[in-house]
Amino acid sequence: MLHAIGFDQVYERAQGAYLYDRDGNSYADFLAGFGVFGVGRNHPVVRAALHEVLDGELADLVQFDTPLLPGLLAEQLLAKAPGLDRVYFCNSGTEAVEAALKFARYATGRPRIIYCDHAFHGLTAGSLSVNGAAEFRQGFDPLLPDARIPFGSLDALQAELRKGGVAALIVEPIQGKGVQVAPPGYLAGARKLLHDHGALLICDEVQTGLGRTGRFFAYQHDDVEPDMVTVAKALSGGFVPVGATLAKDWIFGKVYSSMDRVLVHDSTFGANAMAMAAGLASLAVIEDEQLVSSAERTGGALQAALAELVDEYEMLAGVRGRGLMIALEFSKPRSLKLRAGWNMLQAARRGLFAQMVVGMLFRRHRVLTQVAGDYMEVIKLLPPLTIGDTEVALFLDAFADVMDDAHQGGGLMWDFGRTLVKQAVSRPAASGPGRG
Numbered sequence: 225m226l227h228a229i230g231f232d233q234v235y236e237r238a239q240g241a242y243l244y245d246r247d248g249n250s251y252a253d254f255l256a257g258f259g260v261f262g263v264g265r266n267h268p269v270v271r272a273a274l275h276e277v278l279d280g281e282l283a284d285l286v287q288f289d290t291p292l293l294p295g296l297l298a299e300q301l302l303a304k305a306p307g308l309d310r311v312y313f314c315n316s317g318t319e320a321v322e323a324a325l326k327f328a329r330y331a332t333g334r335p336r337i338i339y340c341d342h343a344f345h346g347l348t349a350g351s352l353s354v355n356g357a358a359e360f361r362q363g364f365d366p367l368l369p370d371a372r373i374p375f376g377s378l379d380a381l382q383a384e385l386r387k388g389g390v391a392a393l394i395v396e397p398i399q400g401k402g403v404q405v406a407p408p409g410y411l412a413g414a415r416k417l418l419h420d421h422g423a424l425l426i427c428d429e430v431q432t433g434l435g436r437t438g439r440f441f442a443y444q445h446d447d448v449e450p451d452m453v454t455v456a457k458a459l460s461g462g463f464v465p466v467g468a469t470l471a472k473d474w475i476f477g478k479v480y481s482s483m484d485r486v487l488v489h490d491s492t493f494g495a496n497a498m499a500m501a502a503g504l505a506s507l508a509v510i511e512d513e514q515l516v517s518s519a520e521r522t523g524g525a526l527q528a529a530l531a532e533l534v535d536e537y538e539m540l541a542g543v544r545g546r547g548l549m550i551a552l553e554f555s556k557p558r559s560l561k562l563r564a565g566w567n568m569l570q571a572a573r574r575g576l577f578a579q580m581v582v583g584m585l586f587r588r589h590r591v592l593t594q595v596a597g598d599y600m601e602v603i604k605l606l607p608p609l610t611i612g613d614t615e616v617a618l619f620l621d622a623f624a625d626v627m628d629d630a631h632q633g634g635g636l637m638w639d640f641g642r643t644l645v646k647q648a649v650s651r652p653a654a655s656g657p658g659r660g
């Protein structure tokens with residue numbers, strides 16, 4: 225797959241928003257390891273914290289003790305999430321989601337979790353049960369009892385709640401797949417409906433959290449207080465696997481209600497010192513470098529400049545997103561001249577035009593991006609929050625060049641398109657699945 229899309233590249237080192245190959249060429253990283261490198265790659269403050277942990281010979285993972293670092297990190301996270309009181313630490317986004325699903329079921333005593341079309345919450349069995357894309361689920365049935373609804377529809381939520389037995393709705397405030405932004409008021413409306421029916425709101429902030437969208441948590445664009453929030457990816461600056469489930473005190477109180485139940489949900493490596501120190505350092509960087517407001521400002525400027533290109537390029541249908549989580553959507557050209565190429569790609573597989581743009585951004589300009597999901601003509605920009613005017617200009621130049629070429633029927637670009645078609649037809653798996 226990597227070879228087919230031209231991504232079979234070895235990198236030697238990385239710094240901030242750039243990767244470097246062995247010849248010293250730099251690559252602008254608008255993918256950030258699926259959003260892990262919010263503070264940029266190899267941030268010196270996080271590195272220094274990790275060195276200190278190693279050199280400090282800490283008494284880590286004693287298991288029956290009261291370690292300081294998880295307490296401190298929990299305190300810092302909760303300070304950013306008014307209304308939430310407790311934190312469970314684990315090792316990844318999907319584990320944070322698993323915890324939220326289990327907590328919701330136990331705390332409410334109900335089995336059903338509602339989730340949205342196109343949702344992505346991870347790929348372990350519980351998280352997969354709330355995955356809104358058939359290509360990930362296929363062949364893994366039976367999963368947990370599920371109830372899928374359209375993203376953004378309060379009517380559908382209400383209808384599902386009326387059927388009873390619902391523990392929670394889990395939702396990404398901005399869906400990673402396709403970068404769909406929740407309509408204004410949706411999360412607040414959902415919370416009210418859920419609470420009216422004794423169910424909980426879980427906001428999955430694994431991708432959107434920690435400043436990515438121009439708020440510390442993306443749900444904070446809406447006036448809403450979720451019952452649980454999941455966090456991972458950027459929390460450790462990309463150095464140590466980490467995840468966290470933030471919740472209200474009463475939920476923890478129910479789950480861990482007695483001496484017998486203190487280990488009822490746990491993970492051996494969760495709350496390890498490396499992850500916790502990296503988390504504390506990353507939060508300090510986010511604060512010190514004002515990355516939340518910077519993401520809002522830089523992302524806003526990049527989106528505005530990209531939106532201006534919609535009138536210029538007929539295959540660019542729209543730009544959406546928030547902060548530095550941005551989608552560029554392509555659509556069928558009006559002019560006959562361009563339709564032949566577009567149709568050739570579509571006939572082989574939907575999403576190949578976007579893949580072609582991703583490939584050309586990379587081959588020609590060494591800009592790393594991704595398609596925003598399987599079978600969609602959308603690319604996603606998820607750069608480190610540390611980018612500034614230089615990277616915005618770099619991306620705009622590269623993108624305009626690739627779009628110029630696509631619209632002029634540029635030979636090299638469509639040749640690459642034909643290579644993708646051959647791959648898609650002969651080895652369909654080589655084109656996906658898009659991670660979202």
Ligand SMILES: Cc1ncc(COP(=O)(O)O)c(C=O)c1O
Pocket residue numbers: 258316317318319321344345346347396400428429430431432456457660
């Ligand atoms: C919203 C969301 N939730 C959960 C996950 C799963 O995280 P992980 O890959 O760390 O298990 C992802 C990963 O992309 C995600 O975007």
